[in-house]
Amino acid sequence: MMTKGRVVAIAIVALGLGFVGGAWFFGSGLAFQVIAPPPAEILDGAPKARTKVAREVPHVKAVAVPRLANFNGGSGGLGPTADRTDLMPAPGCSWVIEPRPFRIGAQWHQTDTERALGGESALEPLTGGVHYLLVQSTRQGGGAIELRPVFFDAEANRYIPSRTAGSSSRSSDGVFVMTQFQLDPARQLAPDKVAYFGIELVVPNAERLLAEATQKEAKEKGIEIPPLPILGQPYPFDLPAAAGQRARAADYRGKAVLLAVFGPGGLNRFAMSPVKKIRESTKADELAIVGVSFDGSVEDAREAFANSGADSPIVFVSNDSLTRRLWRDGAQLPAIPTFYLLDREGILRFVCNPFDLPDRVDVLLGRAKRPHFPQPVRAGNPAQKAPAAPPGQKPGARGPAQPSAPQGPAPG
Numbered sequence: 001m002m003t004k005g006r007v008v009a010i011a012i013v014a015l016g017l018g019f020v021g022g023a024w025f026f027g028s029g030l031a032f033q034v035i036a037p038p039p040a041e042i043l044d045g046a047p048k049a050r051t052k053v054a055r056e057v058p059h060v061k062a063v064a065v066p067r068l069a070n071f072n073g074g075s076g077g078l079g080p081t082a083d084r085t086d087l088m089p090a091p092g093c094s095w096v097i098e099p100r101p102f103r104i105g106a107q108w109h110q111t112d113t114e115r116a117l118g119g120e121s122a123l124e125p126l127t128g129g130v131h132y133l134l135v136q137s138t139r140q141g142g143g144a145i146e147l148r149p150v151f152f153d154a155e156a157n158r159y160i161p162s163r164t165a166g167s168s169s170r171s172s173d174g175v176f177v178m179t180q181f182q183l184d185p186a187r188q189l190a191p192d193k194v195a196y197f198g199i200e201l202v203v204p205n206a207e208r209l210l211a212e213a214t215q216k217e218a219k220e221k222g223i224e225i226p227p228l229p230i231l232g233q234p235y236p237f238d239l240p241a242a243a244g245q246r247a248r249a250a251d252y253r254g255k256a257v258l259l260a261v262f263g264p265g266g267l268n269r270f271a272m273s274p275v276k277k278i279r280e281s282t283k284a285d286e287l288a289i290v291g292v293s294f295d296g297s298v299e300d301a302r303e304a305f306a307n308s309g310a311d312s313p314i315v316f317v318s319n320d321s322l323t324r325r326l327w328r329d330g331a332q333l334p335a336i337p338t339f340y341l342l343d344r345e346g347i348l349r350f351v352c353n354p355f356d357l358p359d360r361v362d363v364l365l366g367r368a369k370r371p372h373f374p375q376p377v378r379a380g381n382p383a384q385k386a387p388a389a390p391p392g393q394k395p396g397a398r399g400p401a402q403p404s405a406p407q408g409p410a411p412g
Contacts, residue, residue, distance in 0.1 A: 076109055080101075081098045081100055082101060086156040087099040087152055087196055088158075089150070089200050089201075090158075090206050091206075092209045093206055094200070096117070097119075099152060099196045099197065100196060100198065102151065104130065106120070113139075114139065115138045117136050118136075119132065119133060121197075124182060127182070127184065128191070129184055129185040129188075130182070132149045132182070133178070136177050137177075138175045139174050142175065143175065144168065146202040147179070147200065148179075148181065149181055149199055149200075150197065150199070152194070152196040155321055157322070158329070161182055162183075162184065163179060165179070166179040212228075214325075225327050225330050226239065226259075226327075229331065231350075232349075233348060235346065236249050241313035241314060242315075242316060246313075247312070247313045249342060249346050252342075253346055255285060255288050256342060257288050257290060257340075258289045258339060259292065259339065260289060260339050261336060261337060262295075264300065270354065272305070274358050277358065278358065282365070290312045291313075292317060293305065293314060338352075339357050341361065349364055
């Protein structure tokens with residue numbers, strides 16, 4: 001009988017075998033013998049390279065520099081670029097592969113005089129999300145560049161997958177880099193909602209530049225979002241709450257603040273359980289709890305927040321794709337639920353998930369208990385005090401001599 005666990009196990013084993021085969025195929029250089037460089041055609045007396053080749057780059061799980069890599073230019077499997085102008089890279093970044101329609105399972109490759117790139121998407125068997133493999137190989141003397149896939153929905157909202165693994169190798173033939181990414185179907189975007197993808201060249205401070213540009217966009221569109229969260233810095237949030245009220249960090253000065261961001265779904269209901277326990281174990285004058293709800297229904301949000309035992313204002317946020325994107329990119333909201341902890345001076349100390357929340361609250365309020373491990377004496381440490389001498393004996397003197405064992409008669 002094929003149970004669900006067995007099906008998942010077989011899928012994982014099959015995927016692993018495919019990766020091993022791809023490692024040998026690409027890492028040994030055989031892939032570049034099978035995938036010939038694009039031939040040149042003589043058009044109007046000038047050689048021009050075709051834009052497509054017959055075969056595509058295979059799925060790779062390897063780190064080896066292909067010795068036979070060709071850098072003559074050409075591509076395969078990419079398809080036409082998207083016929084729209086609102087699929088933009090992050091501020092300061094640029095497209096290495098311009099956005100194109102997305103198809104799960106598609107493979108592609110592109111080469112130029114500096115490097116060869118390849119990519120493939122697949123369904124992650126455990127989560128059902130998009131698993132993406134990105135490969136680059138550089139010629140001798142070339143260096144790898146930081147790349148990442150970017151996914152878009154039909155409304156041009158950007159989604160950056162999480163990097164899950166990566167490996168690289170270097171030899172006299174160049175550099176080979178393999179990076180794996182995963183797009184979370186629950187917290188980000190389901191595979192059937194992905195409309196376009198592109199490959200983006202990442203620049204230093206890309207996240208900060210994106211956050212600053214998104215903060216400006218939110219202000220222009222009249223959508224209020226919290227500031228950029230920087231640990232150890234003030235976090236002066238000021239958000240519209242229910243019944244015409246405001247939820248301001250300045251109003252809670254003198255007490256710690258827990259800003260709880262939650263939304264629809266069972267995980268968010270589960271996440272409010274530790275909030276209720278924290279409310280029951282803390283005084284109102286030492287900790288304030290402010291709720292931010294992405295629930296589609298105001299009634300559902302009030303019920304979830306009321307069950308948490310919190311008594312501070314609740315902020316209702318529209319659960320549309322634009323608002324979620326502004327909060328995600330402009331306020332760097334990593335996921336829903338997420339919890340922000342401010343100390344009594346309004347300084348942001350922790351950004352955490354539901355599982356770490358109780359411990360972080362205890363640390364913030366100075367009531368965390370940690371096991372004590374005595375430190376061993378090492379060279380350079382202060383010398384330990386010598387034990388006290390017994391009464392009647394000078395410090396450092398040896399104790400009374402022990403009687404020796406009785407000896408037998410000397411041999412005659």
